[in-house]
C-alpha cells in the first residue's frame with residue numbers, strides 16, 4: 001500500500017471573502033500536496049471554513065442575512081477562489097455541517113468524561129476578531145488587539161464552562177521535549193514553548209448570549225466556544241462520505257494528521273489548546289505544525305478585519321494562477337513575513353518565468369526545429385559525461401529538491417531550479433550552437449540541444465507542484481502528453497522524472513510557442529506610494 005500523507009490549512013473564518021493571506025497558506029498546502037502525490041503518496045489535503053461564533057453572527061447581522069445564508073455565500077467564495085488558483089484539495093470541511101456536530105458532541109463527551117470540563121466565572125478582555133481572550137499586558141494603547149489594531153477588545157464577565165488546560169502543562173512540555181520538530185520553524189517552537197513555561201491557565205469553552213454555534217451537549221443554555229469546535233473540523237474532514245459520523249470512523253485511516261500549516265496568528269490554538277484537547281480525549285497528536293509568517297502591507301498584517309488586503313481574485317484574473325503561486329512561493333521565505341509589491345511581482349515573473357525558463361525553452365526548441373528536424377536530438381542522456389556542467393547541476397537539483405519540499409523551503413526549490421535554467425541560458429550563449437552548426441559540428445549541436453532541453457524538462461518537473469499548468473505546457477512542448485493536473489500518470493509517480501536523462505532521444509517536439517507571456521505593469525494597479 002502506498003504511504004499516506006495528510007495535511008491541512010486553517011479552516012478560515014467566513015467573516016469576509018478570502019484575501020491573499022488565506023490564499024498564501026492554501027497555495028503552500030496545495031504545493032506540498034502535489035509534491036507528495038507525485039512522490040506516490042496517497043494524500044488527504046484538507047481545507048475549509050470555520051463558520052461559528054460571534055464574529056460571524058455579527059457580520060451576518062450587519063449584512064442583513066441569516067448566519068447560515070451568510071456562511072453559504074462566503075464558503076462558496078472560498079471554493080471559487082481555490083478553483084481559480086488551481087488548488088486540488090481533497091476535503092472542504094465546513095464547521096456548520098451536521099456531521100461535524102456529531103463529531104464535536106462525541107469529542108466533548110470524551111473530554112467531559114475525563115473530568116476536564118467544569119463551570120467557572122470568566123472575566124477578561126475579549127477580541128471578537130480573534131475570538132480569543134487577551135491578557136491586559138498584550139493590549140495596545142486604547143485597549144486595542146495587537147493583531148486587529150483597529151479593534152478594541154470587549155470586557156466579558158460571564159459563567160462559562162472551562163477546559164482544564166493547566167492540567168496538561170507538563171504533558172505538553174514533555175511532548176515538545178520528545179518531539180523537537182513538533183512546531184516549526186524553531187523560532188515559533190521557542191515562542192510557544194516559553195508561553196507554556198510561563199504557566200497555562202484553563203480557558204472557557206462556552207459562551208452565553210451567543211446563538212450561532214453548537215449548544216454545549218450537557219447544558220444547551222450555553223453555546224460551545226468557536227475554537228473548540230473549529231479545530232475538530234480537521235477530524236470531521238477525515239470521514240469518508242459513506243461513514244457514520246463517529247470519531248472511530250474519522251480516525252481510522254488518516255489520523256494523526258501529518259501536518260497543519262498555519263499562520264503565526266493562530267499558533268497558540270494549534271500548539272497549545274489543540275494538543276491538550278487531544279490528550280484529554282486520549283488521541284494521538286498531529287505530527288507537525290508549520291507556522292508561516294504574515295503577508296504585510298506597509299508592515300502590518302493584511303487581514304479581513306483590517307481591510308488592508310489584496311484581492312486574490314483580481315490578481316489571478318490579471319496574471320493567472322501559476323504566476324500568483326510562483327511569486328508567493330519564490331519571493332517569501334516560508335516562515336518569514338513578506339511585503340507585497342506589484343512592481344516586484346511583475347519583475348520576478350518576467351525574469352524567472354518569461355525569460356530564464358520560457359525563453360530558454362523557446363529558443364532551444366526553435367533551434368531543434370532548425371538543426372534536429374523538430375525532434376529531441378538523437379542523444380542518450382545517460383551518455384552525457386557526469387562532469388557536464390548542466391548534468392552536474394541537474395543531478396544536484398534532483399538530489400536536493402525533495403528535501404526542499406519536505407522542509408517547506410519552497411523558495412529554495414525555486415532558486416535551485418532557476419539556477420539550472422540560468423545555467424542553461426549561459427551554456428547556450430557560450431556554446432553558440434548556431435555557429436557550430438554552420439561549422440558542420442552536428443554531433444556537438446545535438447548534444448548541446450539535448451542537454452538544454454533535458455535541463456528545462458527537469459526544471460519543469462521539479463517546479464510542477466508550484467506551477468502545474470506551466471509545467472504541463474513545457475512537457476507538451478517537449479512532445480509529452482503527460483498531465484500534471486487531474487489524475488497523475490503512473491510514469492510521473494516516484495522520482496523517475498526527477499532524474500537526468502529521461503527525455504527520450506528523437507521524441508517529436510511540438511511547435512515552439514511562448515509558454516509565459518511577458519507581463520506589463522498596468523498603471524492603474526501600480527503600487528500605491
Ligand SMILES: Nc1ncnc2c1ncn2[C@@H]1O[C@H](COP(=O)(O)OP(=O)(O)OP(=O)(O)O)[C@@H](O)[C@H]1O
Nearest residue numbers: 012013021022025262263294295301302303304305
Ligand atoms: N496577512 C496574512 N499573511 C499570511 N497568512 C494569512 C494572513 N492573513 C490570514 N492568513 C492566513 O489565514 C489564517 C487566519 O484565517 P482568518 O480567517 O482568521 O483570516 P484573517 O484575514 O486573518 O481574518 P481577520 O483579519 O478577520 O483576523 C492565518 O493563520 C493564515 O493561515
Ligand SMILES: [Zn+2]
Nearest residue numbers: 127130145148
Ligand atoms: Zn484580535
